[in-house]
Amino acid sequence: MKNNKFVAMVLIPSFLFLxxxxxxxxxxxxxxxxxxxxxxxxVQPFLGLAxxxxxxxxxxxxxxxxxxxxxxxVAVTGNIVITLFLAxxxxxxxxxxxxxxxxxxxxxxxxxxxxxxxxIWKYGIIGTRGGLLNEILKALGKAxxxxxxxxWQMMLIIIIFTLWADIGYNVVLFTAGIEGxxxxxxxxxxxxxxxxxxxxxSIRLPLMGRTFAFVAxxxxxxYFQMFAQFRVFVPGGGQNDSAMVLTNYIYRTxxxxxxxxxxxxxxxxLFLIVFAVAMVQNRMMRADWSYE
Amino acid sequence: xxxxxxxxxxxLAMTAVFLAGCGxxxxxxxxxxxxxxxxxxxxxxxxxxxxxxHQNEAWVVSYKKMAEKFNQSQDKYEVVVQDYxxxxxxxxxxxxxxxxxxxxxxxxxxxxxxxxFIKTDAxxxxxxxxxxxxxxxxxxxxxxxxQKDGKYYGVPMEYNLEYGGMIVNKKLFDENNLSYPQxxxxxxxxxxxxxxxxxxxxxxxxxxxxDGDALFCNYLAMILQQGGQYLxxxxxxxxxxxxxxxxxxxxxxxxxxxxxxxxxxxxxxxxYNDVYQGIGYMASVGSWAISDGLEGYQxxxxxxxEYIPVPQYGEQMGFASETGWGIIVPEVGENKEGAWEFVxxxxxxxxxxxxxxxxxxxxxxxxxxxxxxxxxxxPQVAFLLDILPEGQWxxxxxxxxxxxxxxxxxxxxxxxENPDIEAALAEVSQSISSECQIGYSMK
Numbered sequence: 001m002k003n004n005k006f007v008a009m010v011l012i013p014s015f016l017f018l019x020x021x022x023x024x025x026x027x028x029x030x031x032x033x034x035x036x037x038x039x040x041x042x043v044q045p046f047l048g049l050a051x052x053x054x055x056x057x058x059x060x061x062x063x064x065x066x067x068x069x070x071x072x073x074v075a076v077t078g079n080i081v082i083t084l085f086l087a088x089x090x091x092x093x094x095x096x097x098x099x100x101x102x103x104x105x106x107x108x109x110x111x112x113x114x115x116x117x118x119x120i121w122k123y124g125i126i127g128t129r130g131g132l133l134n135e136i137l138k139a140l141g142k143a144x145x146x147x148x149x150x151x152w153q154m155m156l157i158i159i160i161f162t163l164w165a166d167i168g169y170n171v172v173l174f175t176a177g178i179e180g181x182x183x184x185x186x187x188x189x190x191x192x193x194x195x196x197x198x199x200x201x202s203i204r205l206p207l208m209g210r211t212f213a214f215v216a217x218x219x220x221x222x223y224f225q226m227f228a229q230f231r232v233f234v235p236g237g238g239q240n241d242s243a244m245v246l247t248n249y250i251y252r253t254x255x256x257x258x259x260x261x262x263x264x265x266x267x268x269x270l271f272l273i274v275f276a277v278a279m280v281q282n283r284m285m286r287a288d289w290s291y292e
Numbered sequence: 293x294x295x296x297x298x299x300x301x302x303x304l305a306m307t308a309v310f311l312a313g314c315g316x317x318x319x320x321x322x323x324x325x326x327x328x329x330x331x332x333x334x335x336x337x338x339x340x341x342x343x344x345x346h347q348n349e350a351w352v353v354s355y356k357k358m359a360e361k362f363n364q365s366q367d368k369y370e371v372v373v374q375d376y377x378x379x380x381x382x383x384x385x386x387x388x389x390x391x392x393x394x395x396x397x398x399x400x401x402x403x404x405x406x407x408x409f410i411k412t413d414a415x416x417x418x419x420x421x422x423x424x425x426x427x428x429x430x431x432x433x434x435x436x437x438x439q440k441d442g443k444y445y446g447v448p449m450e451y452n453l454e455y456g457g458m459i460v461n462k463k464l465f466d467e468n469n470l471s472y473p474q475x476x477x478x479x480x481x482x483x484x485x486x487x488x489x490x491x492x493x494x495x496x497x498x499x500x501x502x503d504g505d506a507l508f509c510n511y512l513a514m515i516l517q518q519g520g521q522y523l524x525x526x527x528x529x530x531x532x533x534x535x536x537x538x539x540x541x542x543x544x545x546x547x548x549x550x551x552x553x554x555x556x557x558x559x560x561x562x563x564y565n566d567v568y569q570g571i572g573y574m575a576s577v578g579s580w581a582i583s584d585g586l587e588g589y590q591x592x593x594x595x596x597x598e599y600i601p602v603p604q605y606g607e608q609m610g611f612a613s614e615t616g617w618g619i620i621v622p623e624v625g626e627n628k629e630g631a632w633e634f635v636x637x638x639x640x641x642x643x644x645x646x647x648x649x650x651x652x653x654x655x656x657x658x659x660x661x662x663x664x665x666x667x668x669x670x671p672q673v674a675f676l677l678d679i680l681p682e683g684q685w686x687x688x689x690x691x692x693x694x695x696x697x698x699x700x701x702x703x704x705x706x707x708x709e710n711p712d713i714e715a716a717l718a719e720v721s722q723s724i725s726s727e728c729q730i731g732y733s734m735k
Contacts, residue, residue: 006296013307040389040414128493128555143491148558149707235560240700255383257693258408 026271029264037261044261051265061266063241064249065273067155071245072223072277075159079219080212083167087174088200103175107168114165118232121161151242158233158243162226170215177211178204213285217278224274227251246270338363338370341630344388344396346378350583354650355400362637369630371398382408389414392624397631399622403437403452403615404691407730410438410445416621416628418444422636434656436685437615439734445620447635449644450653452616453683454509456676458499458576458602459564459585462595465573476603479574480546486573489550497572500563501602502547503556506576507702508695509612510602512686514539517606523687528725532718540705540713542605547706554706557699567597576602579673582652599672609679614686616653645669654680693728 033052036045055061086106093099109117125132126147134144147154181204189199205212227247237244237252246266254263345355352375359371374396376384382405388395389409401409409415418426423444426435431451438446460472468486473479483498501510511531515522520535530536546552556563564581566572568589582599585591593599619638621631637643641660648655649669654676660666661681667674701720705711 010302016307038412040386040409040412042413128559134493144493146492146553146555146558149492149554149703236696239558239703255386258386 029267032261033264033268035261037264038258039260040258047261051262054262055265055269060237060241060244060249061269064237064244064246064266065269067241067243068224068245068247068270068273071155071159071162071226072220075162076216076219076223078159078163079167079170079223080216082163083170083174083215084205086167086171087178088204090171090175091178092196099175103168103172106171109165110168112165114228115232117165118161118229121157122232126157149239151239154234154238155243158229161229161233162223165229170219173211173215174208177208180211181207209285213282216285217281220281221274221278224270224277246273338368339627339630341369341371341397341627341634342395343371343373343398343400343634344384345373345375345400346381346402347375348378348583348651349587351651354647357650358638358643358647359634361643362634365637366633369627369633371634381405385409389622389624392626395622395624397621397625397627398634399620400449400617401446401620402617403448406437406446406615406618406620407690409620410440411730411732414623415445416623416625416632418447419632419636422447422632422639425639429657429659431656431658431680431683433613433683433685434615434618436688436734437730438618440732442735446618447639448616448618448656449638450616450618450648450651451613451656451680451683452578453611453613453654453676453680454505454578455513455576455611455613456602456679457579457599457673458574459567459581460574460598460600461567461570461572462598464570472600473574473603476605479603480551483546483551483574484549487549487551489553492553493555494550494553495571497553497563497566497575498551499546499574499576500552500556500566500572501576502543502552502554502702503563504560504695504699505578506563507543507557508698510576511539511543511698513611514542514605516610516612516684517604517608519606519608522612522721523684527688527729528721529687529689530718530721532714532721536717537713539605540717543702544705544711544713554703557703579652579654579670579676582672593672601675609682611679611683612686613683614691616656688730688734689724689728690730694724697724697728 034047034049036047038044086102090099090102093102123131126134128134128144128146128148131147133147137144147157185203185207186199189203194202225247226245230243230245230248231251234243234248237248247270250263250266250270253266254260343355343359345352352373355373355375359373363370385396385399385401385405386409388399389412418438426444426447430448434448434451435444438444438448464470464486465472470482470486473482479499485498486496487494487498488496501507512522515531515533515535518535518538520533522529522531522533522536524530531540547554552563556565562575562577562581563572564575564577564584567575568585568591579599582593585597586593591597619635621628621635625631638647641657641663642665644655644657645660645663645666647653648660649666652670652673654673655661655663655666658681661677667677697720701716705713705716
């Protein structure tokens with residue numbers, strides 16, 4: 001009992017921090033969504049559910065939801081498949097030094113600020129003049145392209161960039177997960193004649209359920225909130241809003257159009273979508289937290 | 293026990309940092325100490341006025357000179373200039389307007405972003421003596437957006453004109469023994485002759501006017517120069533007129549003929565950069581771009597580049613101008629009186645001319661159209677002074693939103709095989725009229 005009191009006492013600052021910077025803004029945002037909120041105004045007119053009604057009639061909102069879902073589904077699936085594959089390859093490397101080296105190489109883009117790397121990609125990879133993609137096209141005897149005019153190709157480029165920038169983190173988690181699976185299961189399967197692919201799919205992958213669930217839920221929640229690369233690659237949302245996602249739309253509505261009430265309304269919708277997806281994932285991936 | 297001591301220590305440290313972060317400080321005094329370029333013993337007794345502006349090398353130098361001049365002219369106030377990147381400037385203003393203590397006392401603001409602040413009650417009304425000057429001596433397009441309910445909430449620093457002049461690469465013209473075009477036909481013919489296209493990309497560009505600013509302003513000028521009009525009496529817009537369709541066909545042919553591409557429209561930058569970089573011959577832009585060539589690119593005027601008139605498209609001179617850069621004062625500011633004193637000082641004709649010359653801007657006052665100091669200081673843009681009285685105000689619109697919609701429509705037209713221009717113009721007119729018109733009354 002005495003110990004519990006002590007724990008509670010030392011946790012107070014953390015809870016205070018969490019309350020002021022996470023929980024309070026969440027409810028404050030929810031409140032703002034009911035107003036025609038502009039901090040510069042001395043009076044904030046109450047609108048009730050008018051912002052929500054407007055949102056359900058807003059074409060760009062629906063486009064943003066669709067694009068956000070496409071981005072999340074493709075990028076999260078790609079991320080998990082690639083990181084699992086890389087983690088499996090790293091786990092079979094012969095020495096610890098080699099494992100560390102490859103993990104480090106893959107982790108480097110995660111350390112770099114996303115805005116910086118996105119800018120390098122924007123001008124260095126897909127830049128109209130001197131960009132790597134256009135130089136490759138020229139070398140192949142084809143005419144260069146203005147990638148800023150593309151629609152699904154631009155979304156694909158952003159997905160590829162995101163995978164490049166973010167896979168290191170999950171590789172580390174999956175490598176740890178694979179290494180955490182007791183060796184005897186693998187050995188037993190090997191004796192029974194199972195090949196490496198079968199052993200991975202039928203033994204190691206199911207036993208990594210808890211790591212898999214954690215990675216899938218966290219990556220999905222994280223990707224719903226991806227913003228920096230969209231702001232850099234397609235600040236206006238791309239051609240006819242073809243790459244407009246909810247986070248960028250929230251930013252545009254609040255800080256370009258200064259319609260913060262409506263932006264909070266869209267933010268509430270994003271919160272509910274992420275919450276619902278995380279709940280569904282959590283239920284579907286209920287992991288067996290032991291190896292027995 | 294050791295763990296407990298560490299835990300307590302960490303919790304205390306976290307609380308201390310947390311409280312320090314959330315605590316208030318008299319940041320104005322700190323700013324004064326940190327940022328004042330000319331802190332002197334006497335300035336400590338003065339009231340500090342923070343003047344915020346966006347980052348533009350030549351402009352910031354001019355603002356600082358003006359502040360210095362004002363600081364020396366009286367003993368009560370000390371103006372300190374602080375600059376911020378343009379990309380984040382609008383958000384900075386928004387935050388500043390909510391703070392009486394930590395925000396700016398005076399703000400430079402672009403006409404395109406001004407309606408977002410004027411529509412609130414966060415701006416101080418322009419004092420009566422300045423209003424009298426605005427109404428008697430300032431040209432209509434410079435004032436347009438600063439009015440709400442018959443009152444003024446901003447004072448123009450310039451006449452914003454994105455039409456009328458173009459930067460030309462003198463070296464390219466000289467090397468190829470070409471002379472500057474005098475008529476619209478010559479311009480198009482020369483542009484076709486010198487441009488080199490490679491697929492969607494034009495490697496060497498002839499005449500460029502397709503970027504976020506120039507496309508819309510040139511298009512409106514082309515309508516007005518044919519004797520047409522896009523602005524209706526009820527302030528709605530209609531581009532689907534015979535003049536509007538003809539002007540659009542002309543611009544689309546520039547892209548289809550490979551004279552220029554859509555690179556700057558998609559990248560969000562300006563086409564005059566191509567001229568400064570030696571990959572473009574001519575680019576339509578406001579005179580403000582001259583200072584970028586001199587300061588940013590370190591080029592020499594008259595040797596590397598020149599600023600000359602864009603040949604007129606139609607029979608009569610006409611163009612539309614949006615309200616340009618001006619000064620606003622927040623209502624919550626503690627030193628509004630001092631702020632307006634600085635604005636009045638800034639607006640005095642001799643000071644305004646100095647600033648306009650330093651920034652290669654056009655003067656907003658009618659009385660400065662014949663100003664000899666201006667003409668001597670900026671002989672290269674003097675030709676624009678003659679056409680300024682022919683300009684009309686673009687209209688009561690959020691011009692940023694207006695251009696975004698128009699430019700997207702233009703890109704769509706360029707990417708369609710046989711576009712229905714009239715239908716596209718009618719659709720964008722309807723969308724701009726209903727979505728971009730300013731929600732408050734001007735008169």
